[in-house]
Amino acid sequence: MKRSAFVHQGCVYAGDEEFLRMAVPFVDEGLRRDEPVLVTTTPANLDLVRAALGRHARHVDYAETAFFGRRPPQRVAAFLGWRHRHPRAARVRILAEPVWTGRSARQVEAWECMESALNAVLADTGIHMICPYDARTVEPEIVRNAHRTHPHMVAGTDVSDSPGYVEPVSFVRGRETPLRDRPGDAVTLTFTGDLSRMRHAIVMESAMLGLAGEQLMTFAAAVSELLTGADGDALPSVALWARPGEVVCDIHLPATTSLDPFIGLHPPTLDPRPGDGLWLARQICDHLDVRPGGDGTTIRLHTPNVRVAEAGRGV
Amino acid sequence: MSEPLTTAFGVARGDHAWIRYAGEDERRELRAAQVLTAAERGERVVFVHAGARRGRPGDAPVEGGQATVIAPRDAGFAAGRLDARRLMDVLEQQIAHAARLGLRGLRLCVELADVLQETPDVAEHGRARGEGNGPTGGCPLAALPALPRPPAIICHGDRARLPGPRLRALERRHALVLEAEPALTRGPQLCVLPVHGPAGLRLVGELDGSNIGVLARALETAPLDGRDLHLDVRELRHADVAAVRLLVRVAAAMPDGHRLVLHAPGPVVSAVLRHFGWAGRLVLEEGGWG
Numbered sequence: 001m002k003r004s005a006f007v008h009q010g011c012v013y014a015g016d017e018e019f020l021r022m023a024v025p026f027v028d029e030g031l032r033r034d035e036p037v038l039v040t041t042t043p044a045n046l047d048l049v050r051a052a053l054g055r056h057a058r059h060v061d062y063a064e065t066a067f068f069g070r071r072p073p074q075r076v077a078a079f080l081g082w083r084h085r086h087p088r089a090a091r092v093r094i095l096a097e098p099v100w101t102g103r104s105a106r107q108v109e110a111w112e113c114m115e116s117a118l119n120a121v122l123a124d125t126g127i128h129m130i131c132p133y134d135a136r137t138v139e140p141e142i143v144r145n146a147h148r149t150h151p152h153m154v155a156g157t158d159v160s161d162s163p164g165y166v167e168p169v170s171f172v173r174g175r176e177t178p179l180r181d182r183p184g185d186a187v188t189l190t191f192t193g194d195l196s197r198m199r200h201a202i203v204m205e206s207a208m209l210g211l212a213g214e215q216l217m218t219f220a221a222a223v224s225e226l227l228t229g230a231d232g233d234a235l236p237s238v239a240l241w242a243r244p245g246e247v248v249c250d251i252h253l254p255a256t257t258s259l260d261p262f263i264g265l266h267p268p269t270l271d272p273r274p275g276d277g278l279w280l281a282r283q284i285c286d287h288l289d290v291r292p293g294g295d296g297t298t299i300r301l302h303t304p305n306v307r308v309a310e311a312g313r314g315v
Numbered sequence: 316m317s318e319p320l321t322t323a324f325g326v327a328r329g330d331h332a333w334i335r336y337a338g339e340d341e342r343r344e345l346r347a348a349q350v351l352t353a354a355e356r357g358e359r360v361v362f363v364h365a366g367a368r369r370g371r372p373g374d375a376p377v378e379g380g381q382a383t384v385i386a387p388r389d390a391g392f393a394a395g396r397l398d399a400r401r402l403m404d405v406l407e408q409q410i411a412h413a414a415r416l417g418l419r420g421l422r423l424c425v426e427l428a429d430v431l432q433e434t435p436d437v438a439e440h441g442r443a444r445g446e447g448n449g450p451t452g453g454c455p456l457a458a459l460p461a462l463p464r465p466p467a468i469i470c471h472g473d474r475a476r477l478p479g480p481r482l483r484a485l486e487r488r489h490a491l492v493l494e495a496e497p498a499l500t501r502g503p504q505l506c507v508l509p510v511h512g513p514a515g516l517r518l519v520g521e522l523d524g525s526n527i528g529v530l531a532r533a534l535e536t537a538p539l540d541g542r543d544l545h546l547d548v549r550e551l552r553h554a555d556v557a558a559v560r561l562l563v564r565v566a567a568a569m570p571d572g573h574r575l576v577l578h579a580p581g582p583v584v585s586a587v588l589r590h591f592g593w594a595g596r597l598v599l600e601e602g603g604w605g
Binding site: 077081084195196197199200201203204206207208209210211212213214216217218221224225228267268270272276277279280283284305306307 | 343344346347348350351353354357359360378379380381382383384416417418504521523524525553555556557560563564567581582583585586587590591592
């Protein structure tokens with residue numbers, strides 16, 4: 001194994017003791033090897049791990065998992081952000097238990113796709129990650145998919161290959177359901193090459209549909225970033241519409257090759273890359289779909305409207 | 316740099332302007348200008364015009380965000396006349412709604428020909444009955460009772476669609492008359508100006524692929540204040556990822572102990588810095604210059 005390899009293991013457990021039989025040796029070994037360790041799991045499991053580690057507990061970083069990246073792209077950014085805080089460590093360890101309860105079908109799909117995408121996106125980061133799944137509370141279908149998204153499974157300290165493992169591109173492509181048709185009242189804007197004018201039109205339509213303030217300007221900037229570099233005869237188009245609680249935006253890029261399904265999940269660098277616009281869009285939107293088609297690629301963004309943002313502020 | 320009152324962007328709270336435009340494209344640009352101005356000033360735009368979508372039966376009403384559209388009759392315009400009390404109620408509701416969204420004022424944009432009835436005098440002689448008592452006296456919106464935070468009022472009219480006499484009659488009701496084409500001009504897309512105290516550059520406008528070369532050249536010769544490069548970006552309304560990356564790369568290339576200080580970055584620059592993990596690579600000053 002390369003020193004920088006990403007090791008991604010799932011662990012299905014059905015009780016506190018079973019959880020600790022996996023978690024404590026994983027953390028202990030990391031500490032013994034002087035590897036930085038992060039545990040991000042449920043409050044109950046954080047307490048279990050802290051208590052079990054005793055005096056060694058203070059050498060570990062902890063994060064309540066619900067707040068360590070609220071959405072998949074932010075979760076990826078959070079993993080990478082923590083990794084970058086330890087630039088001198090060749091290897092680091094993360095125990096990362098996703099939150100599954102209370103998620104919609106669309107959210108579950110996005111989180112499962114992220115679990116699979118991590119195998120590509122975190123390659124060569126030197127991260128050893130174990131993702132625990134609590135069989136007492138997690139839906140059986142989600143547990144089954146853990147075997148498809150993790151190349152290895154762990155029970156206690158025993159590691160085995162995951163026979164159901166599916167390569168990330170196949171897994172993600174296999175989960176791509178057709179996008180629902182746009183409603184008849186969607187507003188369509190065709191890009192004619194003047195990016196500034198297009199951005200102003202996106203601001204106006206999004207403002208009418210329910211966005212305001214910083215969110216409005218940042219959303220328009222992200223959509224405009226996705227159009228940056230578009231040229232040639234076939235022009236991209238943008239369609240916007242309101243749904244309860246959110247504004248939805250289709251960006252149709254009549255280009256060429258289909259996009260890498262993980263584009264915009266790779267960490268940004270100081271060198272320009274094609275995924276910059278998607279990175280920004282993934283960070284600020286609630287949900288994002290990329291769908292290749294015969295006549296190009298459609299990127300669909302969902303962002304909460306001001307009423308949802310207002311409720312979120314507790315006003 | 317405040318916007319002059321000769322542009323659509325310069326009409327501020329308490330002002331009342333008439334802007335004539337020609338055709339659908341200019342109308343859309345004018346409306347976009349009002350929304351952009353509202354976003355920059357923290358205001359909400361209320362458009363009143365015919366053809367406003369009222370939603371399908373059973374749908375939740377679309378209340379809009381930074382902007383909303385109200386059908387004339389819902390805003391108090393019925394049979395070509397204004398029910399001022401009704402409009403005041405609507406404005407007060409909108410001010411309260413705007414406050415809940417964190418917005419501090421209104422821009423009321425009315426398609427005047429959609430809401431005011433054409434009088435026989437206008438049709439025949441190009442003069443509105445009852446006008447002539449002062450230059451703004453004729454526009455019923457000028458006679459609204461005072462609100463604690465008066466809205467900016469912008470009346471619009473399409474000179475490509477309205478007969479000349481009708482257009483002139485509507486126009487004569489206003490003291491401040493603007494033509495859309497110059498009123499939509501905000502100057503160059505990007506201005507780079509030298510500033511002093513501390514020495515540095517002020518960036519005004521929008522930065523994207525069309526003008527990033529201007530920024531790159533300006534940064535090469537920008538004056539340093541001691542060991543720091545100061546950029547005042549409070550009036551930089553947009554910067555794309557490539558432009559923000561250029562700033563970060565310049566900061567990264569500065570010798571140890573030298574700093575790039577960004578003064579008052581707006582929401583887009585701040586979001587790019589935050590989401591790309593670059594905020595720590597330069598110094599952000601939220602406050603004033605100097």
